[in-house]
Amino acid sequence: MRILIVEDDKRLARLIERVLRDERHSVDVAHDGESGLDLLLQGTYDVAIIDWMLPGRDGPSICRAVRAARLPTALLLLTARGQIEDKVLGFESGADDYLVKPFAFEELLARIRALGRRFSPNLGNDELRAGALVLDLHTYTARRGERRLDLTPTEWRLLEYLLRNAGQTLTRQQILDYVWSFEHDVQPQMVDVYISYLRRKLNAPGKPDPIVTVRGIGYRLEVERV
Numbered sequence: 047m048r049i050l051i052v053e054d055d056k057r058l059a060r061l062i063e064r065v066l067r068d069e070r071h072s073v074d075v076a077h078d079g080e081s082g083l084d085l086l087l088q089g090t091y092d093v094a095i096i097d098w099m100l101p102g103r104d105g106p107s108i109c110r111a112v113r114a115a116r117l118p119t120a121l122l123l124l125t126a127r128g129q130i131e132d133k134v135l136g137f138e139s140g141a142d143d144y145l146v147k148p149f150a151f152e153e154l155l156a157r158i159r160a161l162g163r164r165f166s167p168n169l170g171n172d173e174l175r176a177g178a179l180v181l182d183l184h185t186y187t188a189r190r191g192e193r194r195l196d197l198t199p200t201e202w203r204l205l206e207y208l209l210r211n212a213g214q215t216l217t218r219q220q221i222l223d224y225v226w227s228f229e230h231d232v233q234p235q236m237v238d239v240y241i242s243y244l245r246r247k248l249n250a251p252g253k254p255d256p257i258v259t260v261r262g263i264g265y266r267l268e269v270e271r272v
Contacts, residue, residue: 052082079103098125
């Protein structure tokens with residue numbers, strides 16, 4: 047899953063990030079409310095873990111803004127506030143779940159898995175699939191038909207994004223924002239370079255190229271017949 051952590055306690059954020067990456071999730075981190083909301087409004091995250099008390103904009107305010115934008119991202123509020131009225135306020139702001147500090151990482155992971163099953167049907171089987179193309183999110187392996195694909199981390203993120211949006215045309219900027227979200231000096235041409243790398247690895251004799259170039263816009267992954 048693609049997960050955003052919005053937490054101003056940098057030590058806790060690093061711990062959560064490490065635990066999530068160990069589970070093969072793709073993780074980004076923001077340390078204040080405004081930058082966290084800016085990232086969320088890109089619409090590329092499956093789950094966001096949001097601290098209640100943040101510099102600039104608090105957690106409930108972020109939740110309300112995400113819901114106003116009609117984004118499908120699952121929102122988990124993280125807070126030391128454990129009173130019933132606080133939980134009610136959190137849910138009314140648009141949060142989908144609520145975890146009180148201190149917490150066990152096992153519980154955090156269980157809640158994230160539950161949110162993933164609710165909000166992204168593709169995640170229930172730990173696979174992303176479009177025809178013969180399959181990404182196994184549990185074993186971190188990719189294949190086209192029976193042939194295993196040897197992908198770099200960047201190629202993996204690129205194919206993941208294409209699979210999550212199979213059949214939809216994605217602009218170069220959308221792809222850049224997802225795959226290179228925290229690398230501000232990356233040029234848009236890098237998208238074309240990595241699309242060419244990925245095409246070479248997906249190439250199969252007698253099979254069409256599943257990545258379609260949409261001239262002047264970007265790329266689309268076609269769902270091939272198996």
